[in-house]
């Protein structure tokens with residue numbers, strides 16, 4: 139059924155998962171299967187890379203740095219522009235592949251490719267704006283300034299839930315900053331990565347730039363090797379907190395730089411004055427969209443006690459109308475979870491919720507049909523429940539009630555993660571309190587919209603166990619470059635800073 143799509147994206151039934159400047163003929167790792175989570179069927183088999191293949195990919199990435207860094211940044215931007223152009227042309231197919239392999243509904247699959255295109259556009263503009271500062275020197279006849287130089291090859295480790303957009307956040311910036319990339323995608327979504335590599339290869343090879351963007355589909359060993367390797371001064375990793383901690387330790391051991399985007403456990407406060415029409419729609423998208431598998435998914439709803447009954451009733455009604463179906467079918471809003479493992483984590487979490495005194499208000503079960511489907515679930519929770527501090531990557535929404543906004547913000551912040559957050563209020567004071575230094579402790583804080591679905595123009599990332607990294611827009615590019623502070627003495631004397639005297643006859 140999907141063969142035409144796979145052919146158009148040049149995916150054969152057995153694909154080579156290692157591109158190290160060129161496709162490796164026979165990667166020496168094992169073979170994995172890419173599964174369609176909506177049906178459980180095998181889409182294709184993929185040859186993975188071994189540690190020996192990693193070595194080839196790493197040395198090619200490192201070698202490419204020598205010349206790529208010398209190309210003027212706007213010319214690097216031109217390459218990114220060409221990549222963006224190809225992505226525009228293949229948006230429909232690539233978006234459908236995301237739907238097929240990651241189980242995202244059609245508009246979200248397309249949205250993901252749009253996010254890649256947006257990143258390319260952003261990076262093209264940025265390629266002419268990698269500005270440094272000029273600083274007033276305290277010494278006469280001195281110029282003090284900073285400039286930004288390419289850093290080196292970047293290791294990019296991505297997760298299944300944004301199988302291509304997060305690569306683009308990193309790759310588009312890395313490229314204009316002068317850094318080659320070695321990408322290790324999730325083993326659950328190798329085909330989308332191979333399809334993207336096929337697209338970028340055309341651009342790179344036509345310009346004699348093979349080796350600037352590389353791909354290795356590999357297992358944990360490969361991820362650990364990238365993290366440990368000094369040829370990658372920056373490792374950007376997206377995934378679970380457990381994965382991030384192990385990568386961070388490896389990178390820190392060699393004093394490398396890491397950019398981490400890890401677990402989220404995002405909350406939303408609905409105040410007494412909230413516009414519930416807005417809130418219901420936003421909560422639905424944030425908690426049920428992507429089957430609860432975004433880092434930014436809404437997991438904790440903290441609602442003023444005077445509005446709780448009405449809000450819960452409206453949410454239950456809306457949850458009842460959620461159209462579950464095959465993700466590529468028109469009208470579907472809830473597709474499958476990514477895998478059987480993910481379904482097990484959902485059912486285990488529901489059992490734990492009940493043990494810890496949570497009450498399932500709606501949902502709570504696997505859906506009886508082929509594929510990895512679960513019901514969108516609302517749970518009346520108590521703050522003391524241990525499980526509400528953990529991120530379960532599934533559509534489970536915990537509801538708490540509050541009386542006083544200070545207490546609500548405290549409850550909101552009382553989790554180990556700190557990615558995204560939101561408040562619904564019509565009162566300016568409440569909104570500003572949420573955004574103040576004593577308000578939300580997250581990297582992202584929204585007013586009158588949900589916590590998920592950020593645009594690329596802002597810096598994306600979060601605090602605490604979310605890892606502290608910032609990707610995509612704003613000045614996130616600085617992580618991909620090294621800052622050099624330069625002082626030039628254009629005078630004929632040698633005054634020392636801080637007025638130090640050091641005269642020797």
Ligand code: UN1
Pocket residue numbers: 299300304376431432433434589590591592593
């Ligand atoms: C993620 O889940 O890793 O803000 C990223 C959002 C998306 C990105 C999510 N633009 O929901």
